[in-house]
Amino acid sequence: MWSGFLSLRSLAEVVAYPSTTAVGLMLLAFDRLLAYRRSRELGPLVSFGLLGAAITLVHSFTAVNTALGATAVLLAAGPRWRGSDLFRVVGVGIGAFLLVTAWPFSTVSGLFTGAPEFVEIHRQLGEGMLSPTQLSCAYGLLGLAPLVLRLRAQRRDPLALMCGLAVAVLVVAFATGQYHLLRVAPTAMLALHVAFGAFVAGAVLRWPPTTSPAGRTLPADGESAPVGGGRAGRRLLGAFAALVLLAGLAVDVTPLNGFLGAAPTGALPEALRERARTPSLSGPSHEYDFVTRYVPTGVTVLTDRRHADRHLNWLGYHTVNPGWPNPWIGDEKEREAARRELRAPGTTPGRRAAIAERYGATCVLITQTRAVSGDGAIDGYARVRDLRGGGLFCR
Secondary structure, eight states: OSSOOSSSSHHHHTTTTTTHHHHHHHOOOOOOOHHHHHHOOHHHHHHHHHHHHHOOOOOOHHHHHHHHHHHHHHHHHSSOOOOHHHHHHHHHHHHHHHHHHHHHTTGGGGGGGGHHHHHHHHHHHHEEEEEOTOTGGGGGGGGGGHHHHHHHHHHHOHHHHHHHHHHHHHHHHHHHTGGGOOOOOOHHHHHHHHHHHHHHHHHTTTSSBBBBBTTTTOOOOOOTOOOOOHHHHHHHHHHHHHHHHHHHHSSSOOTTTTTTTTOHHHHGGGHHHHHHHHHHHOOOOGGGTHHHHHSSSSSSEEESHHHHHHHHHHHOOSSOOSSSTTTTTHHHHHHHHHHHHOOTTTTOOHHHHHHHHHHHHHHEEEESTTTSSSTTTSSSSSEEEEEEEEEEOOO
């Protein structure tokens, strides 16, 4: 499944995330629910329930996306649901919930204790989603026209329903400020990507099929409703998408993961180039390799800016201010205030030492604060390395 980013490097960066595993399980869950809808046999439905429980334990946000997709399947046009079928679905859902609550090694309910922090962390998803220069899912919008065609062919098309349900949740998230609900955006993108893939496939294959391998006419179940669009237009759109993907193999990922997509980092203005210099985009900067000669990995370091935090995290150090939002700390605002006080010209060396000791910092790395430079800048911390904008101080 294409992430929407031009460079395939983005896939390598997220492959180890629990959400990636959960998304794979989600696709299997959809397959099992569709199989149950076709056969009405209990086996696929039980598999769907077990997969749903596993998804909830692996990555609870993906469980919400799975629920939206399952709702779309249940509401989609197709063979009529009987009361006994729906009773089975509800029963399997209750069973999956009981499995999750009985799991001894984690508790999903514990997520709610950090709800305010999770809401704040996800605010930036909304800001990036609305910014024309950072709309990372813009390429998924290639599937918008095919999705509209599917909707015209079948009012209860499952992909259109899935996308519509996800968009409705996104609207609620923006309207109420519950930004953690923006995590349903991948469900809308998934529907758009699949719609686009099926549309382009019609240029080279007889898709959707109208007969089975045995030659019998397939039922009009809504999942294989014919979609408009000339073969030539589909080929043109498919060729354009292929060029976009191939371009991503030859260029670096940049902050312009949107309408411009990706561009060589060196061609960017300096302000944007600075934003591209983060471990998630370009790997750890070698400018911080010297720290490993003075400081053992695994210790806590206090720095004067987030840029340094991220690279030190990558190199194996704990930082007082995490390089990325961490809801389990709970006092990130206080830590940011402490960093500002550390950098202030009027702060005494003794006060700077108290700030560092409060968070158990073995060393203090100053890279762009001339007010904190020279011997004696931090009481009890000796300068072990001089830097143009400060220095490395350790006790």
